[in-house]
Each structure stands twice: as C-alpha cells, then as structure tokens.
Amino acid sequence: MTASLPAGVPAIEAVDVSRTYQLDGVSVPALRGVSLTIDPGEYVAVVGPSGSGKSTLMHLLGGLDRPTGGRLVIGGRDVASLSAPDLATLRNETIGFVFQAFHLLPRTSAVDNVALPLVYRGIGARQRRERAAAMLGRVGLGHRLNHRPNQLSGGEQQRVAIARALVTDPAVLLADEPTGNLDSVTGEAVLALLEQLNAESGVALVMVTHDHDVAARARRQIAVRDGVVRSDTRAEAIAFHDRPLSGPGDRPETLSPAPSAEPRSASGSGPGRPSGGSGAGATGRLPHGTGTDGIGSSDRAGREPSGGAA
Amino acid sequence: MRVAEAWRVALDALRANRMRSALTMLGVIIGVASVVVLVAIGTGTKQKVEQQVEGLGSNLLLVVPGKIDVGNAPVVSPLTLKDVDAVSRVVGDPSRVAVTVASGATARAGNRSDFTTVQGVLETTPTVFTRSLARGRYLTGADVDTSRRVAVLGASVAEALFPDRDPLGQQVALAGVRFRVIGVFAPLGQSLGVDRDDEVHVPVTAAQRLWGTQRVDGIAVKAPDRERIGELGDRIVAELSRRHPDTEFSAVTQQQILGVLGDILGVLTGVLAAIAGISLLVGGVGVSNIMLVSVRERTREIGLRKAVGARPRDIGVQFLLEAVLLTSIGGLTGMALGVGTALLVDAVSPIPAAITWWSLALAFGVSAAVGIVFGVVPAQRAGRLDPVVALRAE
Numbered sequence: 001m002t003a004s005l006p007a008g009v010p011a012i013e014a015v016d017v018s019r020t021y022q023l024d025g026v027s028v029p030a031l032r033g034v035s036l037t038i039d040p041g042e043y044v045a046v047v048g049p050s051g052s053g054k055s056t057l058m059h060l061l062g063g064l065d066r067p068t069g070g071r072l073v074i075g076g077r078d079v080a081s082l083s084a085p086d087l088a089t090l091r092n093e094t095i096g097f098v099f100q101a102f103h104l105l106p107r108t109s110a111v112d113n114v115a116l117p118l119v120y121r122g123i124g125a126r127q128r129r130e131r132a133a134a135m136l137g138r139v140g141l142g143h144r145l146n147h148r149p150n151q152l153s154g155g156e157q158q159r160v161a162i163a164r165a166l167v168t169d170p171a172v173l174l175a176d177e178p179t180g181n182l183d184s185v186t187g188e189a190v191l192a193l194l195e196q197l198n199a200e201s202g203v204a205l206v207m208v209t210h211d212h213d214v215a216a217r218a219r220r221q222i223a224v225r226d227g228v229v230r231s232d233t234r235a236e237a238i239a240f241h242d243r244p245l246s247g248p249g250d251r252p253e254t255l256s257p258a259p260s261a262e263p264r265s266a267s268g269s270g271p272g273r274p275s276g277g278s279g280a281g282a283t284g285r286l287p288h289g290t291g292t293d294g295i296g297s298s299d300r301a302g303r304e305p306s307g308g309a310a
Numbered sequence: 311m312r313v314a315e316a317w318r319v320a321l322d323a324l325r326a327n328r329m330r331s332a333l334t335m336l337g338v339i340i341g342v343a344s345v346v347v348l349v350a351i352g353t354g355t356k357q358k359v360e361q362q363v364e365g366l367g368s369n370l371l372l373v374v375p376g377k378i379d380v381g382n383a384p385v386v387s388p389l390t391l392k393d394v395d396a397v398s399r400v401v402g403d404p405s406r407v408a409v410t411v412a413s414g415a416t417a418r419a420g421n422r423s424d425f426t427t428v429q430g431v432l433e434t435t436p437t438v439f440t441r442s443l444a445r446g447r448y449l450t451g452a453d454v455d456t457s458r459r460v461a462v463l464g465a466s467v468a469e470a471l472f473p474d475r476d477p478l479g480q481q482v483a484l485a486g487v488r489f490r491v492i493g494v495f496a497p498l499g500q501s502l503g504v505d506r507d508d509e510v511h512v513p514v515t516a517a518q519r520l521w522g523t524q525r526v527d528g529i530a531v532k533a534p535d536r537e538r539i540g541e542l543g544d545r546i547v548a549e550l551s552r553r554h555p556d557t558e559f560s561a562v563t564q565q566q567i568l569g570v571l572g573d574i575l576g577v578l579t580g581v582l583a584a585i586a587g588i589s590l591l592v593g594g595v596g597v598s599n600i601m602l603v604s605v606r607e608r609t610r611e612i613g614l615r616k617a618v619g620a621r622p623r624d625i626g627v628q629f630l631l632e633a634v635l636l637t638s639i640g641g642l643t644g645m646a647l648g649v650g651t652a653l654l655v656d657a658v659s660p661i662p663a664a665i666t667w668w669s670l671a672l673a674f675g676v677s678a679a680v681g682i683v684f685g686v687v688p689a690q691r692a693g694r695l696d697p698v699v700a701l702r703a704e
Binding site for chain 1: 315322611614615617618619620622623696701
C-alpha cells in the first residue's frame with residue numbers, strides 16, 4: 001500500500017489556522033493560529049486536555065470542518081477552494097478516520113462496513129467486497145467477514161473501523177482516541193495494529209489522545225492547549241524531556257481560561273459500548289467461521305434496537 | 311454512489327423499522343385506494359348512464375318548448391297534436407314521430423293502487439324509442455284515433471297492481487277512469503335513480519281527454535340518418551317557431567344529453583377524487599414526518615457516511631429514495647386494495663364501478679410524487695448536516 005501523494009508534498013499543511021465557533025451570537029475561539037505540517041508516513045500524537053481544541057484540530061485536519069482563518073492544505077489541495085462535494089471526495093481519497101466510538105453501521109456486516117467508503121468512490125459491489133475482505137484479513141479479521149458489529153467484541157469492532165479507514169488507501173489515518181473505549185489489553189493490541197500498518201504501508205498516522213503513555217509511543221508529539229500548539233517535539237527531543245509541557249500540574253483543567261469551545265469533550269461522547277471483555281463474551285456464544293446469520297439472527301434481533309438507535 | 315446501492319440502503323432502512331414503515335405506508339395506501347375506488351364509482355356511474363341514454367334508441371331528436379339547459383325551469387307547452395302533424399310533414403314520415411303528454415296519476419286495480427306516471431303517446435313510441443313488450447300488444451293507430459281507453463303497463467306497475475294474476479284484459483282505473491290492460495312492457499331497470507318501469511302508456515287522445523287538455527309536452531323524432539340530424543332539428547324548430555312565435559323551442563340530440571350528463575358526472579367524479587386526494591395528501595405529510603424522524607435517528611450514520619466521503623447529494627438521494635420507496639410501495643398496495651374494493655362494490659352492491667387505467671396511473675404517479683415532494687425537505691436536511699455535529703449526535 002502506498003499513499004497517493006506526489007513526492008515532496010506534505011500530507012497536510014496548516015498555516016496559522018484558526019477556528020471560531022458562533023454559539024448564540026458569541027464568538028468562541030477553539031483554535032487560535034495553528035501551524036503544522038504532517039508528512040507522508042509520519043506517526044504523530046496530538047495531546048491535550050479536554051477543551052484544548054485537539055478534537056477541533058482533528059476535524060480540520062480530516063476535512064470534516066473548515067478553518068475560519070489561515071490556510072489549510074490537505075493532500076495538496078487548499079480546503080478553502082473546495083466545494084462541499086469536492087471536500088467529501090477529498091476525504092474519501094486522502095483521509096481515513098478511526099473514531100473512539102467506532103461508528104460502525106449497526107445492521108451491516110463487517111465486510112460491508114469496511115466497503116462503505118468504496119461505495120462513494122463508485123466501485124462495483126464485487127470489487128468492493130474483495131478489497132474489503134482483503135483489508136479485514138490484514139487487520140486479523142478474515143474469519144469475521146459477515147459478522148455484524150454487535151456480534152463482535154470492542155477490539156474487533158475497532159479493527160473493522162481501522163480496516164474501513166484504510167480500505168481507500170489514504171495518505172493520512174486520523175485516529176481520535178482509538179483506544180478510549182477499550183480495556184488496556186485490547187487497546188494495546190489495537191495500538192500495535194495501527195503502528196504496524198503505519199510502518200508497513202506508509203500511511204501517516206495522526207492520533208489524538210489524552211493518554212500520555214499512548215502519546216509517548218509516537219515519533220512526534222504535538223501538544224495543544226487553549227487552542228494553540230504549545231509544543232511540537234520529535235522523538236529525539238522526547239527522549240531528553242520525557243514529557244514536555246505535558247502536565248505541569250500548575251493549574252487544573254477545570255480552571256482553564258479557554259471556554260469549552262467544543263460542545264462536548266471527545267472522551268465523553270462515546271455511548272456505553274461494551275468493553276472488550278464483555279464483547280468477547282458475546283462473541284463467544286457465536287459459532288466461528290463463515291456466515292452465521294441463521295443462528296445469530298435471533299440474538300442479533302434482540303439487541304439490534306439499542307445498537308441502531310445509537 | 312450508484313443508484314442500485316442507494317436503493318439497497320433505502321430498502322434496508324425501511325426493513326429495519328417494519329412496523330413504522332407499514333404504518334406510514336398505511337396513510338398512502340388509504341389515500342390511493344380511496345382515489346381508485348371513488349374514481350371507479352364515478353366512472354362506472356357515468357358509463358351506466360351513457361349506456362341507458364344510448365339505450366333510448368338511436369338518432370333520437372327530442373323537441374321541447376323552452377331552452378334545454380341545466381337549471382332552466384320547465385315551460386308550459388303550447389304544442390298540440392296539430393303541431394305534431396306539422397312536424398311529421400317536416401320529417402316526411404309520421405312513423406318516426408312520437409309525442410308525450412305526461413302526468414302523475416293513481417292507478418287502481420281491485421283493492422291495490424300505485425301512484426305512477428301516465429303517458430299519453432302515439433302508436434309510434436316503440437319505433438322511435440327502443441321499447442319492447444313482455445306480454446300482449448302495444449297501442450295501435452286505431453286506439454289513438456278513437457281515444458280508446460286501453461293501457462300498456464310498465465313492469466313495476468304491473469307487478470304492483472297484479473302481483474298474482476295476468477294483467478292482460480284486466481281493468482285498471484287511472485285517475486278514476488277505467489282502462490283495459492292490453493300489454494305489459496319488458497323491464498328496463500333504473501336510470502339515475504329513477505324507476506323507468508313505473509309508467510303507464512295510454513293513447514295520447516285518451517290522456518288529453520282524461521286531463522281535459524289539448525297540450526302535448528314534447529315531441530321525439532327518430533332521424534333518418536345521423537349526419538343530418540342537426541339540420542332536421544333546425545327545420546323542426548323553425549316550423550314550430552313559425553306556428554308559435556311567442557315560444558322558444560329546442561331540439562336536442564342524445565349526444566347533447568350525454569354531454570350535459572357527462573359534464574355533471576365528470577364534476578362529481580372530480581369532487582370525489584379531490585376528497586380522496588386530500589387523504590393522500592395527509593398520507594404524504596405522514597411520510598414527511600417519519601422521514602424527519604428517520605434523519606434524526608440516523609444522524610450519526612449520516613455523519614459517518616459523510617466522513618468516509620459521501621457528498622451531500624449522496625445522502626440526500628438516499629433519503630429521498632427512502633421516501634419514494636415508502637410511497638411507491640404504499641401506492642402499489644393501495645392500487646391493489648382499491649381495485650379489489652371497486653370490483654367488490656361493483657359485484658355485490660347496486661353501485662356501478664369501473665376501473666380505468668388512467669386513474670391507476672394517476673394514483674400511482676401522485677403517490678410517487680408525494681414521496682418526492684414530502685421527501686425533499688428531510689433529504690435536504692440530511693444532506694446539509696454538518697459531519698462534525700452529526701458524528702457527535704446521540
């Protein structure tokens with residue numbers, strides 16, 4: 001797998017980017033002049049407390065949102081010059097998203113969930129399925145193609161989401177608290193998978209996290225606080241300073257002067273998904289191997305409403 | 311996104327909420343079914359009336375004093391049998407000319423009585439109108455010339471007065487004057503709610519004597535050929551106007567009667583269809599409502615689809631198809647239900663119903679259009695959702 005960018009072009013380039021929300025007529029700045037460059041194949045952790053603006057930054061880097069100031073170039077294209085449909089196409093071609101809450105379609109099999117981005121690329125059903133199945137194989141779920149999300153453990157669901165993010169062969173993989181809804185063992189496995197895919201395929205991995213142990217594994221750390229980049233350190237520097245600006249403890253987060261510009265913190269938005277442990281228990285009741293619709297359907301039907309309403 | 315894929319997604323969404331989809335469709339089903347049934351009843355009634363008017367006889371020309379138009383008051387006729395002779399000369403064949411002078415009267419036979427319409431006619435009536443006898447004979451020229459008190463009974467009059475014996479040769483008192491029954495008509499049935507068998511034919515001369523009048527209410531002419539029927543009518547009207555300068559006369563053909571009746575029934579059918587259309591509209595509002603719920607419920611799905619590259623249009627088309635699918639399935643079901651009900655009504659009730667292709671096409675087209683019209687707003691709302699906000703939705 002190779003990232004679809006010409007040589008020498010940064011995957012993402014932000015120059016003095018700001019984002020101000022209008023809440024009931026009041027301007028609330030969430031990002032105030034952020035400049036950074038993500039190069040192809042990089043492994044970057046974006047850290048910061050709740051309300052620091054790191055989720056806003058991730059939405060901007062992923063082309064889900066537009067800056068209110070500054071210049072943002074994704075995959076060589078200036079976001080400001082793109083229409084909404086063109087921006088959607090850019091996301092489809094350049095960015096892969098992994099969310100804390102997985103965001104899988106509840107009534108849809110793993111392979112069809114993974115194939116979803118290819119639908120919007122106009123690829124035929126057979127080819128979609130082949131590519132999605134191959135991608136699921138790469139994340140170790142080749143035996144779970146026709147399982148639905150509620151028949152999978154939390155770790156497996158996140159692997160499906162990772163496969164979905166990578167099936168389009170994007171330049172950048174944006175992971176927003178990818179281990180936030182997982183227990184530590186499952187989270188570690190998911191993290192290892194992301195790092196492996198980053199190393200193998202050359203996709204840039206940008207991971208938003210508030211967990212400094214997770215962030216410390218990245219070769220580059222960007223610390224965001226109060227809407228600005230407080231530090232941007234490469235692996236060598238991290239070795240010197242261990243945790244620069246990471247948690248001076250000089251003031252608690254709740255007293256942060258920056259208003260909570262994001263309507264909700266990333267860590268609080270996930271629904272009560274089953275943890276890896278209980279999810280594994282659920283799948284344990286299901287026969288392994290090929291499609292199990294006939295056997296699993298009653299179980300699925302009973303649980304579907306809660307998943308569907310999420 | 312390919313259209314086939316969008317159809318699949320829309321169908322999945324409807325299947326996921328079977329009960330809700332079915333109830334939403336029910337509104338459309340009822341609307342479409344009532345449009346189909348009511349239009350079928352309107353059309354069936356119109357066809358039946360047309361058949362009956364055609365059944366009066368062909369090339370018929372009715373000449374009456376006054377103007378023939380909806381809402382015009384009847385005029386007292388100045389016509390007499392002398393005018394009928396004049397009309398016969400214009401037509402050139404007296405056997406093609408019939409007259410009527412009609413009045414309500416009580417018919418009595420023994421201790422039974424029946425209030426009916428007594429028509430004074432010429433012996434030409436069965437030739438001009440299509441009437442056939444079940445029993446006995448009709449009036450003759452001699453009966454008319456000699457004012458003979460003989461009567462031909464309509465089927466229901468015969469049934470009312472002589473339920474258990476042969477009316478032929480019996481006496482019947484019309485307005486107190488005794489007549490002898492010489493014939494009974496074959497039944498005709500109802501027309502526009504009127505029992506056409508509730509009448510008694512007597513010689514026009516006898517009827518005039520009965521009521522002490524010289525008048526003739528109207529003249530009917532069976533034209534020799536269809537092409538010159540209008541011209542013949544004009545000549546008859548001109549002749550009558552010359553004889554009665556103070557009165558206006560009209561000559562109308564069956565086609566003109568059919569035209570007037572058709573207009574009235576057409577308006578009636580239209581009103582029925584419009585009332586049914588209102589229920590279809592209400593069904594459409596239900597579709598719109600449920601689509602808004604569907605969009606809200608699947609906000610996170612919309613956010614996710616947008617994140618992985620769905621354009622606003624892709625999302626909009628997906629939800630629009632869902633709405634169109636709801637109303638189309640509802641429309642087809644409603645059509646089947648409507649056709650079934652119409653056939654049942656036609657078979658088991660006296661109300662006629664006729665299915666027309668245009669009403670089916672209209673009902674289905676309207677229901678699909680309702681899906682588009684009422685699906686557009688929810689679909690646009692879904693397409694315009696901000697992916698960041700949508701992904702965060704509960």
